[in-house]
Amino acid sequence: MSSxxxxxxxxxxxxxxxxxxxxxxxxxxxxxxxxxxxxQFNTLAGELRCPKCQNQTIADSDAPLAQDMRERVYQMIMxxxxxxxxxxxxxxxxxxxxxxxxxxxxxTLILWIAPLAVIIIGALAVWFNVRHQRNASAELTPEEEAxxxxxxxxxxxxxxxxx
Numbered sequence: 001m002s003s004x005x006x007x008x009x010x011x012x013x014x015x016x017x018x019x020x021x022x023x024x025x026x027x028x029x030x031x032x033x034x035x036x037x038x039x040q041f042n043t044l045a046g047e048l049r050c051p052k053c054q055n056q057t058i059a060d061s062d063a064p065l066a067q068d069m070r071e072r073v074y075q076m077i078m079x080x081x082x083x084x085x086x087x088x089x090x091x092x093x094x095x096x097x098x099x100x101x102x103x104x105x106x107x108t109l110i111l112w113i114a115p116l117a118v119i120i121i122g123a124l125a126v127w128f129n130v131r132h133q134r135n136a137s138a139e140l141t142p143e144e145e146a147x148x149x150x151x152x153x154x155x156x157x158x159x160x161x162x163x
Contacts, residue, residue: 030074037077044073044086047101051094 032038045059050066058066058073069090076086090098102108140148 040077041074044083045070047099048090049098049100051098
């Protein structure tokens, strides 16, 4: 058991090291004056989508376009721009798609409502199912009860014989 625990701890240690090294590699080329600027950069890099990859943030993407976007975010942070100003700049340049948190408007309303609707429908389905099962009759019909009594009688006789 201790070798299993040791193997688990070793695997967790390796996994933690990999996470830490990938997180530190994220900003290895950018020097910030304050920790707040670094947090701002990490936040924005995680919220902005790479238009080329379409499925990755600019923090995760190695595409040249994502590198350019990270560089522009860094420059704007160093100029003292706020998150909103940087996001607005990127939206003007690349469209609303670039932001992982789309604004609430007519065209994106379904993106905001659909997950909530799915959760509500799922919860209602579970509730109705549980309610139906509680109200379902557990009483046996006379034929089922007679069959059950015959089965119990056979079982009792078999037990007495085996003694």
